Amino acid sequence: MAGILPPTAKINVAYRQSIYQAGSVVSQIGHYPKGIPRHLNKSILVMLSAYNPGGRLKPLGWNMRMMQKLEQYLYHYEYFTGTGSLKEISEPLFMVNIPVSKAILLARKFRQNAIVVIRSQRRSALVFLA
Template sequence: MTGLRPVDAATALAYRRSLYRAGGISVRVGQRPVPDGPGVPGWWRRGDVVFVSAANPGGRRRPDGWNRRRMRALAGCLAGCERHEGEGRLGQWAEPLLAVRMPLARGRVIARRFGQNAVLLVRGGGLARLVFLGGWG
């Protein structure tokens, strides 16, 4: 049992409007990743890249220290995976995340373990897709 509940329409819209940055790229839902500058390796063009966080589970704000501890725990679950630190941001709201090269199925399991509503998927450098874990609506 994940304890996840469907997110409301306003929260889903916030996820879709957010800018996700990690490993020298920026991406928005429905768009392809864009390098933040020249010379950024094309690491995101190979396989599945899942943007996942352990911060603010269920979209509820938590203290910064708590979020840092959860992000360290998340990193520990990803040993052996290529990963890049970053953040998701919309206006003044920002939270840390990791962009991780791993199959979506594994990303979903890990995100559920950390109480997340959704992950962002970039498959083979294509369009970024928001994947809700508990549904929405």
């Protein structure tokens, strides 16, 4: 898919070192998530964004408009706002109670490189889309 790049070793490490937080949930790739609300214990949660498509920096206003557009697609689903952070860098994201297949379609629509899949009592997983 145009705009989605295969992950480099550096990008892979950055995703894995990032801390993902939305609502009461906090996790890192390969770690068990903390703070999943009881009513979502059996759900599959996906963290996705519309920021900086394909890992390419975009102006703040552009990124904010894309996040608003992504949020319009989420009105059918329960979702929470959050961030993905690595050191001093942070980007907004949504954590959505959505089937992974639908999350992948949305992430591809917004030219994202990856999503984070979170389940109670399972390690958080990174799914690259390239």
